Amino acid sequence: MDFAPHTEEEIxxxxxxxxxxxxxxxxxxxxxxxxxxxxxxxxPMHEDAVLRHVEALAKKNQPGRVFLGGGxxxxxxxxxxxELASRGEFLTAYTPYQAEASQGILQAIFEYQTMIAELTGxxxxxxxxxxxxxxxxxxxxxxxxxxxxxxxxxDRRVHPEYRQVLRTYLDAVGATLVETEGxxxxxxxGAVVAQYPDFLGEVRDLAPxxxxxxxxxALFVVATDPLAVALLKPPGAFGADVAVGExxxxxxxxxxxxxxxGFIAVRGKLLRQLPGRLAGLTTDHAGRRGFVLALSARExxxxxxxxxxxxxxxxxxxxxRAAIALSALxxxxxxxxxxxTAANARRLYQLLLEAPGVRPLTRPPFxxxxxxxLSKNPEEVRRKLAERGFHGAYxxxxxxxxxxxxxxxxxxxxxxxxxxxxxxxxxx
Amino acid sequence: xxxxxxxxxxDTHEWAKLEDGLVVVGITDYAQSELGDVVYVExxxxxxxxxxxxxxxxxESVKTASDIYAPVSGExxxxxxxxxxxxxxxxxxxxxEGWLFKIKPKDPAELEALLDAEAYKKLLAAEG
Numbered sequence: 001m002d003f004a005p006h007t008e009e010e011i012x013x014x015x016x017x018x019x020x021x022x023x024x025x026x027x028x029x030x031x032x033x034x035x036x037x038x039x040x041x042x043x044p045m046h047e048d049a050v051l052r053h054v055e056a057l058a059k060k061n062q063p064g065r066v067f068l069g070g071g072x073x074x075x076x077x078x079x080x081x082x083e084l085a086s087r088g089e090f091l092t093a094y095t096p097y098q099a100e101a102s103q104g105i106l107q108a109i110f111e112y113q114t115m116i117a118e119l120t121g122x123x124x125x126x127x128x129x130x131x132x133x134x135x136x137x138x139x140x141x142x143x144x145x146x147x148x149x150x151x152x153x154x155d156r157r158v159h160p161e162y163r164q165v166l167r168t169y170l171d172a173v174g175a176t177l178v179e180t181e182g183x184x185x186x187x188x189x190g191a192v193v194a195q196y197p198d199f200l201g202e203v204r205d206l207a208p209x210x211x212x213x214x215x216x217x218a219l220f221v222v223a224t225d226p227l228a229v230a231l232l233k234p235p236g237a238f239g240a241d242v243a244v245g246e247x248x249x250x251x252x253x254x255x256x257x258x259x260x261x262g263f264i265a266v267r268g269k270l271l272r273q274l275p276g277r278l279a280g281l282t283t284d285h286a287g288r289r290g291f292v293l294a295l296s297a298r299e300x301x302x303x304x305x306x307x308x309x310x311x312x313x314x315x316x317x318x319x320x321r322a323a324i325a326l327s328a329l330x331x332x333x334x335x336x337x338x339x340x341t342a343a344n345a346r347r348l349y350q351l352l353l354e355a356p357g358v359r360p361l362t363r364p365p366f367x368x369x370x371x372x373x374l375s376k377n378p379e380e381v382r383r384k385l386a387e388r389g390f391h392g393a394y395x396x397x398x399x400x401x402x403x404x405x406x407x408x409x410x411x412x413x414x415x416x417x418x419x420x421x422x423x424x425x426x427x428x
Numbered sequence: 429x430x431x432x433x434x435x436x437x438x439d440t441h442e443w444a445k446l447e448d449g450l451v452v453v454g455i456t457d458y459a460q461s462e463l464g465d466v467v468y469v470e471x472x473x474x475x476x477x478x479x480x481x482x483x484x485x486x487x488e489s490v491k492t493a494s495d496i497y498a499p500v501s502g503e504x505x506x507x508x509x510x511x512x513x514x515x516x517x518x519x520x521x522x523x524x525e526g527w528l529f530k531i532k533p534k535d536p537a538e539l540e541a542l543l544d545a546e547a548y549k550k551l552l553a554a555e556g
Contacts, residue, residue, distance in 0.1 A: 272470060297493035303492075303493050306493075
């Protein structure tokens, strides 16, 4: 079918039905300045001059080593990830889900799902979601659908930004959110949410929380760290029904906060409540192995308003990067990476605590991140560290006026950790 | 299309039949042929109180997924567990082994308000 724009006649008929005269009347309620913003641009520049200009802008970036936490970290990315993920077949394909044309990408999704299911200790994962925060919101909505309840209990040590996003989603469906501490589960909750390791980095045994949630008929939703669970007991093993998280630490650069990807995995009995795309393994008419999109009837293009979620896509290229990174590292490599991360974080913690007036907020055991109480404004500490070429001290005012988050990864050398500690001692 | 006269119908293509004081619910022959091969039935949980006209189950076919509405108000007291393994029974025997669930009706008179076989046949003729 050809692309056929509306004719003048059709436009007039539609405007007539709306009781309007001109197309502009549709936007009459908008601020004129917003609709027609004045854009002050410099005069045109020569291509070479633009290049120089942009290079000068790029030099303003402060590369430096990263000691910031918050779920996004600077982990090693094997070179094969860029090489494979940037191939045109993967990178430029748009909604490449036709089984007859896209076996490669469908298989990659299937492998990714399998790895996420293994990491989280659950039965099935989808093709990915947007990021950690929206994955948590989808996980909670899923639990509310399954329990037919409208109340959510969220641990105060869940990432504050995740809680904010969750609130936005819950407001839209009319569900209520209560913040909790410890293993107490309020009556009537359909979803009980905790983070593992929690936002302050601590690793706690959440089995009692899972038990308490189940005893009250709720599902247990755990936001987790995909690298931490390579080392720790996975959420599925301590009673989580749903595991979600930010996938960036697997094969994806920090890239100023995004794009990243979110992951979600669930117990088999919740399979039909999963939102979004799901690749499945099947056989064709000749009995040969093949991959297809599975269980699409849950989704918006079929179920319309009654779909399990309004998500119609996934963060395919970022999830693909994770699948390639996991394949390149292998289970042992991933575990070594996680161990080196935890060892570096522990070393950093000890060194930073040597500064006078600095107290721990996080107690061991922790994984890659921990929080400290500084003796002065953490924003000022962060700025002074940046002047010295380090990114560190992420202020977390909700947990204390002088509270700040720190992180280490396996990429840091002993020298770099010590250099950061010396800079920290100077500025606190 | 087969429309047995021993039961009542909703205009959304469910049938309802009183058996031993319980209302057995399924979908009509017309509904199963429109849906195509049924691959999954999402059943309501036992003990759930439902209102007449409320969406209580979902039938998924290779083509689509459709809500199933309760023909009468009451409590869900049984679901057809056999469909978990053999959803194709809905296609093969929609008025028999392919039944979906049973409701203990609040008011059996609600059944009388539904379409009889003749009225349902007329509806099908009109939908053509």
